[in-house]
Amino acid sequence: MSGPAVSPLRIGNASGFYGDRFDALSEMLTGGELDVLTGDYLAELTMLILGRDRLKDPGAGYARTFLRQLEDCLGLAQERSVKIVTNAGGLNPAGLADAVRKLAERLGIPVRVAHVEGDDLTAAHPGSLAAHAYLGGFGIAACLREGAEVVVTGRVTDAALVTGPAAAHFGWGPGEYDRLAGAVVAGHVLECGTQATGGNYAFFAEHGIQQLRRPGFPLAEIHEDGSSVITKHDGSGGFVDVGTVTAQLLYETGGARYAGPDVTARLDTVRLSRAGDDRVRIEGVRGEAPPPTLKVGLNWLGGFRNEVVFVLTGLDIEAKAALVRDQMSDALAKSAAGEVRWDLVRSDRADAGTEETASALLRLVVRDPDQEVVGRALSGAAIELALASYPGFHVLAPPGKSAPYGVFEDVYVPHGAVGHVAVLHDGRRIPVPPPHESRPLEAVSDEPSALPEPLPSGSTRRAPLGLVAGARSGDKGGNANVGVWVRSDDAWRWLVHELTVERFQQLLPETRSLDVTRHVLPNLRALNFVAEGILGAGVAAQHRFDPQAKALGEWLRSRHLEIPETLL
Structure with missing residues (x-):
C-alpha cells in the first residue's frame, strides 16, 4: 500500500x-x-x-x-x-x-x-x-x-x-x-x-x-x-x-x-x-x-491509391455524374483495379449566388496492390474527357502519382x-514484470438495471439534437465511437430513452448496415455508440470522407428529431 x-x-x-x-x-x-x-x-x-x-x-x-x-x-x-x-x-x-x-x-x-x-x-x-x-x-x-x-x-x-x-x-x-x-x-x-x-x-x-x-x-x-x-x-x-x-x-x-x-x-x-x-x-x-x-x-502497407474529383455545376447533376461514370467505365475495367469507389457529394444548392455553392463533387478513388494498375486506371482517362464530357467539365486537380496507403489491425x-x-x-x-493477476474483459450490460423514468409526455418541436446534446467522436482502427451527453437530469431522462441504437441508425444512415453497440454511462449523463467497420481498414486507408470519424458526432447533432419543448 x-x-x-x-x-x-x-x-x-x-x-x-x-x-x-x-x-x-x-x-x-x-x-x-x-x-x-x-x-x-x-x-x-x-x-x-x-x-x-x-x-x-x-x-x-x-x-x-x-x-x-x-x-x-x-x-x-x-x-x-x-x-x-x-x-x-x-x-x-x-x-x-x-x-x-x-x-x-x-x-x-x-x-x-x-x-x-x-x-x-x-x-x-x-x-x-x-x-x-x-x-x-x-x-x-x-x-x-x-x-x-x-x-x-x-x-x-x-x-x-x-x-x-x-x-x-x-x-x-x-x-x-x-x-x-x-x-x-x-x-x-x-x-x-x-x-x-x-x-x-x-x-x-x-x-x-x-x-x-x-x-x-x-x-x-x-x-x-x-x-x-x-x-x-x-x-x-x-x-x-x-x-x-x-x-x-x-x-x-x-x-x-x-x-x-x-x-x-x-x-x-x-x-x-x-x-x-x-x-x-x-x-x-x-x-x-x-x-x-x-x-x-499492426501497420501494413495496404497497396496504392489515386483519386480524382470531378466538379459538377448547375443543372442536371445526377445526369452529369452518370455520364462521366459511364465514360470512365472502359478505362477502369481495362485497368482491372482491385477497388473502384465513386461518391457523389451534393454540396450544390438551387439558384446559388456563387459558382462554388452551385457545384457538387463527384469523387473517384481507385485502390490496388499494384502501383502501375492504379496509375493506368486514372492517369490519362480522366483528363482525356476534358472536351468530351458534361458541360462545365473540370476537376479539382489532375490525378497525381499514386500514393501508398496503410492498413491498421x-x-x-x-x-x-x-x-x-x-x-x-x-x-x-x-x-518490468507482467501483472500478477488479470481479469477477462466482459462488457457491462448496455442497459443499467434501473434507467431513470422517461419525461412525461408533452408538446415537442422538431429540432436539431445538438440544441440539447453535445457529442464527440473518433476512431479506433476500423471502428468509430460517438459519445453523446446532456447537461441536465431532465435532458438525460429524455435522451436515454429516445436515442436507442435504432434511432441512432435512422439519424446516421451510413451506420444502418453495421453493428452498432450502445453503452450507458449514467454518472456522465452520456451514451456511447460504437459503429463497427465504418472506417474500413483504419484512418490510413481513407475509407470514407471523414477517415477518422472526427465529425461524425457533429453530423449526429445536426440531425432533426422531435424534442420536448421543455428542453428547448
Missing part, C-alpha cells in the same frame, strides 16, 4: 499528436507550477508514418519535432525541476534517448535520460511495417524512481504517460486498481491536449471567439487516492468545465470498462464536479485487474510475450 500522504502531483501535457502546437512545451513550462510535463505524439496513423521514415533511414522512427522543442526548453525544465515524459520515441525510443543525451551535452546541461522498450513486436509479424504492443506505466515509473529526468518511450497507452509518474510519486503498486484507474481517467482527459480546454468542443458557440482563439493546454492535480482536479495554467486561453472533461472522457472509448495493461478503469463509476473556475474534480473511479492480454497495433498477445524493460541513464536494465 502507499506510504504516508504526500503532496498532489501536478502533471501537464504539451502535445496531443505529432504536429501539435510547437510552442506548447515552452508555454507549459513558463505558465505555472508543474512537477511533470508529458507529450503524446503517437496515433495509429503516426506509427505508419514513422514506419515509412524508418524504411528510408534505420536511425529514424521517432518524432523529430520533440528534439527541436526540447532544444529551447531543456534548460528551463531543469531550472524548474520539471520531469519530462514522452512517447515521442515512437518506433525508436533508444535512438531518441541517445539524441536527447547528445543535445544535452551540446547545450552543456547535465540531464539523466532513460527510456522504455519492449513494445516492438515487428519481427514476430513478418510483412508488417510496424507491430507494437501498448505497454503500461510501470516502466516509466521505474525510470523515474531511479532518478530519470527525461523518460522516452515507444508505444505505451496514452494514459501511461500519467499513470507512470503517479505510481512513482505515490509509491503505488501494481494491485492498487482504484488509484491506478483514477490516474488512467486523468490521463485520458489530458492525452489530447486542448480538447480538454475547449478545443473541438460541441458547445463552443456559448463562449467568445477570443477565449477559444488559443486554448491553453491542460494539467491534472493528482492526489494519492487517485482522485484528481483537471485545470489549466492561470491566464491561458480556453476553459475547463464539466462539459469539456465529459467530452474528452467519451473520446475514442467503448464500453464502461476501459481496458489497459495496468488496470481496467470503470468509466461508469466516474464522478465529475465543478471545483472552482476552470477546475473539475474527478473522483469515485473504480478499477479492476487488467485483461490477460496486451493490444498490439489490432491483435492481442499475452503479457508475457513482451519484454517490458526500463533502460536507465546509466545503462542498467530493469525488467
Whole structure:
C-alpha cells in the first residue's frame, strides 16, 4: 500500500499528436507550477508514418519535432525541476534517448535520460511495417524512481504517460486498481491536449471567439487516492468545465470498462464536479485487474491509391455524374483495379449566388496492390474527357502519382510475450514484470438495471439534437465511437430513452448496415455508440470522407428529431 500522504502531483501535457502546437512545451513550462510535463505524439496513423521514415533511414522512427522543442526548453525544465515524459520515441525510443543525451551535452546541461522498450513486436509479424504492443506505466515509473529526468518511450497507452509518474510519486503498486484507474481517467482527459480546454468542443458557440482563439493546454492535480482536479495554467486561453472533461472522457472509448495493461478503469463509476473556475474534480473511479492480454497495433502497407474529383455545376447533376461514370467505365475495367469507389457529394444548392455553392463533387478513388494498375486506371482517362464530357467539365486537380496507403489491425498477445524493460541513464536494465493477476474483459450490460423514468409526455418541436446534446467522436482502427451527453437530469431522462441504437441508425444512415453497440454511462449523463467497420481498414486507408470519424458526432447533432419543448 502507499506510504504516508504526500503532496498532489501536478502533471501537464504539451502535445496531443505529432504536429501539435510547437510552442506548447515552452508555454507549459513558463505558465505555472508543474512537477511533470508529458507529450503524446503517437496515433495509429503516426506509427505508419514513422514506419515509412524508418524504411528510408534505420536511425529514424521517432518524432523529430520533440528534439527541436526540447532544444529551447531543456534548460528551463531543469531550472524548474520539471520531469519530462514522452512517447515521442515512437518506433525508436533508444535512438531518441541517445539524441536527447547528445543535445544535452551540446547545450552543456547535465540531464539523466532513460527510456522504455519492449513494445516492438515487428519481427514476430513478418510483412508488417510496424507491430507494437501498448505497454503500461510501470516502466516509466521505474525510470523515474531511479532518478530519470527525461523518460522516452515507444508505444505505451496514452494514459501511461500519467499513470507512470503517479505510481512513482505515490509509491503505488501494481494491485492498487482504484488509484491506478483514477490516474488512467486523468490521463485520458489530458492525452489530447486542448480538447480538454475547449478545443473541438460541441458547445463552443456559448463562449467568445477570443477565449477559444488559443486554448491553453491542460494539467491534472493528482492526489494519492487517485482522485484528481483537471485545470489549466492561470491566464491561458480556453476553459475547463464539466462539459469539456465529459467530452474528452467519451473520446475514442467503448464500453464502461476501459481496458489497459495496468488496470481496467470503470468509466461508469466516474464522478465529475465543478471545483472552482476552470477546475473539475474527478473522483469515485473504480478499477479492476487488467485483461490477460496486451493490444498490439499492426501497420501494413495496404497497396496504392489515386483519386480524382470531378466538379459538377448547375443543372442536371445526377445526369452529369452518370455520364462521366459511364465514360470512365472502359478505362477502369481495362485497368482491372482491385477497388473502384465513386461518391457523389451534393454540396450544390438551387439558384446559388456563387459558382462554388452551385457545384457538387463527384469523387473517384481507385485502390490496388499494384502501383502501375492504379496509375493506368486514372492517369490519362480522366483528363482525356476534358472536351468530351458534361458541360462545365473540370476537376479539382489532375490525378497525381499514386500514393501508398496503410492498413491498421489490432491483435492481442499475452503479457508475457513482451519484454517490458526500463533502460536507465546509466545503462542498467530493469525488467518490468507482467501483472500478477488479470481479469477477462466482459462488457457491462448496455442497459443499467434501473434507467431513470422517461419525461412525461408533452408538446415537442422538431429540432436539431445538438440544441440539447453535445457529442464527440473518433476512431479506433476500423471502428468509430460517438459519445453523446446532456447537461441536465431532465435532458438525460429524455435522451436515454429516445436515442436507442435504432434511432441512432435512422439519424446516421451510413451506420444502418453495421453493428452498432450502445453503452450507458449514467454518472456522465452520456451514451456511447460504437459503429463497427465504418472506417474500413483504419484512418490510413481513407475509407470514407471523414477517415477518422472526427465529425461524425457533429453530423449526429445536426440531425432533426422531435424534442420536448421543455428542453428547448
